[in-house]
Amino acid sequence: MASKQILREVYLSKRLLLSEQEFALRNRKITDSVIEYIEKNNYHNIHIFLPIWSKKEIDTKLIIDHFQDHSAVRFIVPKTLSNSELSHYILNENCHIEINKWGIPEPVKGDLADLSKIDLILVPLIIADKKGNRIGYGKGFYDRFLNIVEARKVGLSILPLLDEILYIEETDIKLDQCFTYY
Numbered sequence: 001m002a003s004k005q006i007l008r009e010v011y012l013s014k015r016l017l018l019s020e021q022e023f024a025l026r027n028r029k030i031t032d033s034v035i036e037y038i039e040k041n042n043y044h045n046i047h048i049f050l051p052i053w054s055k056k057e058i059d060t061k062l063i064i065d066h067f068q069d070h071s072a073v074r075f076i077v078p079k080t081l082s083n084s085e086l087s088h089y090i091l092n093e094n095c096h097i098e099i100n101k102w103g104i105p106e107p108v109k110g111d112l113a114d115l116s117k118i119d120l121i122l123v124p125l126i127i128a129d130k131k132g133n134r135i136g137y138g139k140g141f142y143d144r145f146l147n148i149v150e151a152r153k154v155g156l157s158i159l160p161l162l163d164e165i166l167y168i169e170e171t172d173i174k175l176d177q178c179f180t181y182y
Contacts, residue, residue, distance in 0.1 A: 026181035132174035
């Protein structure tokens, strides 16, 4: 849909125009809020994306590093497959991460995760609205994944939430909530 693509381009451009200082400030506020949320709600199996640095995605490594000594918290990271699906790996000593052709850090080997154990999914996005709608990069990887997993779906947005995104499709999966910097 052309209008969705325009929103994608506009808000990705806005994100890329953030100064390093502003990005760092927003990133820290969001990651601190997510860490507090995880601790408060006692999540144990967290699906987390690894950031695309060139697109100024939230630095989820700060969240991972915070919980590195918490044996009760396990992180699961996605890998894109050629059939437009994701596979999911436990982020542990057996998980080897490399940058793929889109600049996404992802596992190339490791232990596959049991999706039924995931209790929280941190979802990447370009922009989201106050109703739980999100616009990602347009390939549908996360919508297909979110459609098959019963877990809390939480977006992370470096930009303020829009009041409403009008260009929602039947296959788009809503977020349960979204963290932003304000």
